[in-house]
Amino acid sequence: MKIKPDEQRMLEGKEGLARQKAMELLVKYGDALGAEEFVDVDNVFILSGLFSYTDVFEKDIDIDAIASEYFLDSREKLVVDNVKAYTTNHLFTIDLAQGHADLVRAPQVLKDLIAATQGYCKRVGISITGTCTPYQCGNTPVFGEHVAWVESSAISYANAVIGARTNIEGLESSFSAALTGKTPLWGFHFDENRWGTVLVDMDSETISLETVMEYELLGCHVGRQVGTEIPIYPRSPIHPNADMLKGLCATGASCGGVEMYHIVGVTPEAHTLEEATGGRKVTRTVSYGAQERRECYERLNTSRKQDVDVVTIGCPHYSIRQMAQLARLLDGKRVNDNTLLLVYTAKAIEAVAERSGYNDIIKAAGGHILVDSCPINIYFPTSSVVATDAAKITYYMTGLRGFEDVWYGSMQDCVNAAITGKWEGELR
Amino acid sequence: MKKGMLHGRSMTSGVAEGEALVTLQQMSWCGGVDPMTGTVTELGHSLRGENVKGKILVFDTGKGSSAFSHATHVTRVTGSQPAGIIVKQVNPQVALGAVVMHLPAITDCNADPCEVIKTGDWVKIDADRGVVEITAQP
Numbered sequence: 001m002k003i004k005p006d007e008q009r010m011l012e013g014k015e016g017l018a019r020q021k022a023m024e025l026l027v028k029y030g031d032a033l034g035a036e037e038f039v040d041v042d043n044v045f046i047l048s049g050l051f052s053y054t055d056v057f058e059k060d061i062d063i064d065a066i067a068s069e070y071f072l073d074s075r076e077k078l079v080v081d082n083v084k085a086y087t088t089n090h091l092f093t094i095d096l097a098q099g100h101a102d103l104v105r106a107p108q109v110l111k112d113l114i115a116a117t118q119g120y121c122k123r124v125g126i127s128i129t130g131t132c133t134p135y136q137c138g139n140t141p142v143f144g145e146h147v148a149w150v151e152s153s154a155i156s157y158a159n160a161v162i163g164a165r166t167n168i169e170g171l172e173s174s175f176s177a178a179l180t181g182k183t184p185l186w187g188f189h190f191d192e193n194r195w196g197t198v199l200v201d202m203d204s205e206t207i208s209l210e211t212v213m214e215y216e217l218l219g220c221h222v223g224r225q226v227g228t229e230i231p232i233y234p235r236s237p238i239h240p241n242a243d244m245l246k247g248l249c250a251t252g253a254s255c256g257g258v259e260m261y262h263i264v265g266v267t268p269e270a271h272t273l274e275e276a277t278g279g280r281k282v283t284r285t286v287s288y289g290a291q292e293r294r295e296c297y298e299r300l301n302t303s304r305k306q307d308v309d310v311v312t313i314g315c316p317h318y319s320i321r322q323m324a325q326l327a328r329l330l331d332g333k334r335v336n337d338n339t340l341l342l343v344y345t346a347k348a349i350e351a352v353a354e355r356s357g358y359n360d361i362i363k364a365a366g367g368h369i370l371v372d373s374c375p376i377n378i379y380f381p382t383s384s385v386v387a388t389d390a391a392k393i394t395y396y397m398t399g400l401r402g403f404e405d406v407w408y409g410s411m412q413d414c415v416n417a418a419i420t421g422k423w424e425g426e427l428r
Numbered sequence: 429m430k431k432g433m434l435h436g437r438s439m440t441s442g443v444a445e446g447e448a449l450v451t452l453q454q455m456s457w458c459g460g461v462d463p464m465t466g467t468v469t470e471l472g473h474s475l476r477g478e479n480v481k482g483k484i485l486v487f488d489t490g491k492g493s494s495a496f497s498h499a500t501h502v503t504r505v506t507g508s509q510p511a512g513i514i515v516k517q518v519n520p521q522v523a524l525g526a527v528v529m530h531l532p533a534i535t536d537c538n539a540d541p542c543e544v545i546k547t548g549d550w551v552k553i554d555a556d557r558g559v560v561e562i563t564a565q566p
Contacts, residue, residue, distance in 0.1 A: 025527065028440065028527045029523055029524050029527050031439070031440070032439035032440055032518065032523035032524070032526050032527055032533065033439075033518060033520065033523045034437065034439075034518060034536075047494065047495060047498065053463055053464065053499075053502045055464060056463075056464075056502055056505055056506060069505070070498065070501060073501070073527070073528050150494040150495075151494055152492075152493065152494055155494070167520045168494050168496075168519075168520045168521060169494060169520065169524075170494055170495070170496060170497030170498060170520070170521065170524045170525075171495065171497055171498040171501070172497055172498075172501070172524060172527075172528055173497070173520075173524050186520075187520065228491070228519075257491050257492070396459070399459065399470075399471050400459040
């Protein structure tokens, strides 16, 4: 790799040991990719909830030692002073709030790790957003900006919807980018790797993209068909809102590996079809009509048991608009005694929902609002019947966590299930 | 005992040898491999139930969650990592995964490694020179 003078300074340790280690790691990572140089970044989104595998951690937590090993790949304990780039964090695995202790039932070591990591983030100057959706609360890059982000759904949002540029960064590469303000210039940082290669042929007679759920079903199908290629969606008669595109990002990235896409007339690198393809021919076409839509819906619904134990919504984290919609649906209603309603959002959004009165309505109905966390990290038995409005969660619940009975539908279907305790959703 | 050679681009450095474990598929690590044991757990994967520990793992490329590298990192901490990896094509997950597992890794070979190498072959990776030596099992 070509090393610029400011990078050389860090490699020589002139900005301290931690920054030296971070730069060394980035050079190795850039070499592994085949990158030729670095690009400056001043917007980093890091993973901080590294606690899926708590068995490897000692009871007595030394957060500097843990961060050295798992953030910087260093056996030697390093004390980090401050991040160089503007940096926000992903969620912390679970919500530590006292009121949720009975609900979350987390092991003590996990709680200790999370508390220590929060302190660490604060000490090194990371803005603690605690969310998978930084673009909804305080970290929105601008068009063309080079950034270093984690979280496949957010990476897709940054690349496709905003037109910022990021590869799929991991824990060590994002933290090193935060310390150094550098990321390898590779992949999605180049124009020619952002052009669309697969055209989505949508049956406009039967497909009407008016809801988040419609975008999720579309994203699921296309993700499965294109893998990591870049799909181009045709212009839709109804202009999508941010929640719909968030759903398209989350499903395309989880059902497939879509980290970049175009919608002609909507996303910023696709004013025309020609712009979206970079003037090249697409390699193939993927069809989406009534039959594909139904197949997708049926694949997401793995349960036949009508009685629902847990309704879990807010993946990716609900926006303030979705909190408002949820409050409207739950106003004056009561969640069934046999059903748990869990609502996931970001701390910043929860604060706005609080002053807007949405939280009062949701809680009065019996719903639980959780922040800093994710529906797959809660400890209820895998024999539970789960309902959700997030296709990404059905994927992880069944594939990763081993749940057999998962229902998928709209926010309205999920609210109905929470109130009656029965699943009555259907594809309309 | 048939011998074969592949030439490719070194992703990392170092030398390793071991028995090959080969798949034509991409691999997810976070949720796809158990970092405590090295066992492949991904539903529907051709390697499900196999163990990557000490093997020369040959696959298309990485896929899935951006926590891929963290899962590989934990796999190395528990000593369950492969001896080396050969991928058909590089992507960010597998590049960072190879770095944090501290193992020799090769990509962009002159022939498709997933087709040329068979599970059970004895494979030597020299990631300092970008050379893979394959000895087929009788």
